[in-house]
Amino acid sequence: MARKIAFHLNCLEQGGAERVVTNLANQFAANGYEVLIATEWYGENEFQTDTRVRRVHVGLREGDEKKHRLVQFYLRVKYLRQFLKKEKPDILIPFARKALYRGLMAAYFSKIPVLISIRTDPAGHYEERSDKIQIPVLFPRADGCVFQTEGAREFFAPRLQDNSRIILNPIHEKYIGVPVPKKRSRTVVQSGRLVDFKNQPMLIRAFVKVHEKHPEYDLKIYGGDSFDGTKEILEGLIEELQAGAYIHLMGASDSLEQELADAAVFAFTSDWEGLPNALLEAMSLGLPIVATDCPCGGPRTVMTDGVNGLLIPIRDQKALEDGINRLIEDEQLAERLGLEARKIADRANGQAVYEQWRDYIEQLCGKGD
Numbered sequence: 001m002a003r004k005i006a007f008h009l010n011c012l013e014q015g016g017a018e019r020v021v022t023n024l025a026n027q028f029a030a031n032g033y034e035v036l037i038a039t040e041w042y043g044e045n046e047f048q049t050d051t052r053v054r055r056v057h058v059g060l061r062e063g064d065e066k067k068h069r070l071v072q073f074y075l076r077v078k079y080l081r082q083f084l085k086k087e088k089p090d091i092l093i094p095f096a097r098k099a100l101y102r103g104l105m106a107a108y109f110s111k112i113p114v115l116i117s118i119r120t121d122p123a124g125h126y127e128e129r130s131d132k133i134q135i136p137v138l139f140p141r142a143d144g145c146v147f148q149t150e151g152a153r154e155f156f157a158p159r160l161q162d163n164s165r166i167i168l169n170p171i172h173e174k175y176i177g178v179p180v181p182k183k184r185s186r187t188v189v190q191s192g193r194l195v196d197f198k199n200q201p202m203l204i205r206a207f208v209k210v211h212e213k214h215p216e217y218d219l220k221i222y223g224g225d226s227f228d229g230t231k232e233i234l235e236g237l238i239e240e241l242q243a244g245a246y247i248h249l250m251g252a253s254d255s256l257e258q259e260l261a262d263a264a265v266f267a268f269t270s271d272w273e274g275l276p277n278a279l280l281e282a283m284s285l286g287l288p289i290v291a292t293d294c295p296c297g298g299p300r301t302v303m304t305d306g307v308n309g310l311l312i313p314i315r316d317q318k319a320l321e322d323g324i325n326r327l328i329e330d331e332q333l334a335e336r337l338g339l340e341a342r343k344i345a346d347r348a349n350g351q352a353v354y355e356q357w358r359d360y361i362e363q364l365c366g367k368g369d
Helices: 016-030 069-087 095-105 127-140 150-154 158-162 200-213 230-240 275-283 298-303 317-329 332-341 343-348 350-366
Strands: 004-009 035-040 054-057 091-094 115-117 144-145 164-166 188-190 216-224 247-251 265-268 288-293 311-313
Touching: 004 016, 004 069, 004 095, 004 115, 016 115, 016 350, 035 069, 069 095, 091 095, 091 350, 095 115, 095 127, 115 311, 127 158, 144 150, 144 350, 150 158, 150 164, 158 164, 158 350, 188 200, 188 275, 200 230, 200 247, 200 317, 230 247, 265 275, 265 317, 275 288, 275 298, 275 332, 275 343, 288 317, 288 332, 298 332, 298 343, 311 317, 343 350
Parallel strands: 004 035, 004 091, 035 054, 091 115, 115 144, 144 164, 188 216, 188 265, 216 247, 265 288, 288 311
Antiparallel strands: none
16 A cells, blocks of 8 residues: 655745655655645645645634734644644655654654655754754654755754755756757856845846956846845846846746756855755756855755866855856856756656655655554
8 A cells, every 4th residue: 555645844835845845745646655745824826736645734723823922833733733643644754944843743642753854054044042942852753854965964963864864856857858059148147036045146246247358248147036125135236236238137937947058157156055956957957057165065965166067165256256257268168067067967857856755755664564
């Protein structure tokens, strides 16, 4: 009989963790598993799941939003526990910080194994007072953990490290096998939400300097508004630098595999991230890449400087400027790095990633058989 797998996270609003859960859920369902996704709320712009994946609301109910914050926390755990008691999944897989705590608490007295997954840089995100209380109590109860990078794994206690796996994010199939362009456009690109930690202002300032040397090139930044004020900052900076003729905020796109494919350079500028999907997609497209070596080691996990891209220090505008110029001016180097970058699809295609998750889940479930 096929396993019953339950994922748990806040919602399926478009983001990195939500994309991975959706992709995995769809693949497990396609391979005969019974799959549930237990979420706290419904977002406005969510990823779409396979019709065989069952979505269950386990969040606050009508009237609960008026109750005290601590009462709400208790109710979230209670509702998730009721879900587990009713559905009896073979394994619970919570994604992202608060969902991890809720999942471990809800399954505390059950025999359901819990496989947690850390999806961002733990430094700065798992260091609040509440984290320091909950992690020592709850994380030892986890039956396993999936990390995206070695840097993230090293942040936690040895017991969790020893009982874990590093598994890359799956690359959407539409980015794999896209033909190598006959000629690259004179465009530098970036994709990803407009949000503060991606340090897009540094990219704009660096590209103004690049443009002085290479006036035939433009910059296109693809990504939706995160509504944290970054879009307005970028618009103001472009106006201040009088760069509106050659620096463009393109907004979100559902056809990046077409929009980005012939770009001259992909610039990744984040100050921190987990394992960025945008970078994996750019690599799979074979783009020449200059990327910040940001914590917790996402770019370093998939890139080797000078082999399949250029790695630079975070917040180093001059290094970014020099890297872009180098890839523009040395076309042979750019093409060699891009061809090597394409090989990431061998490790991070959907089937390969699915099989790693499947084998780990079967191992953890098998302990209770």
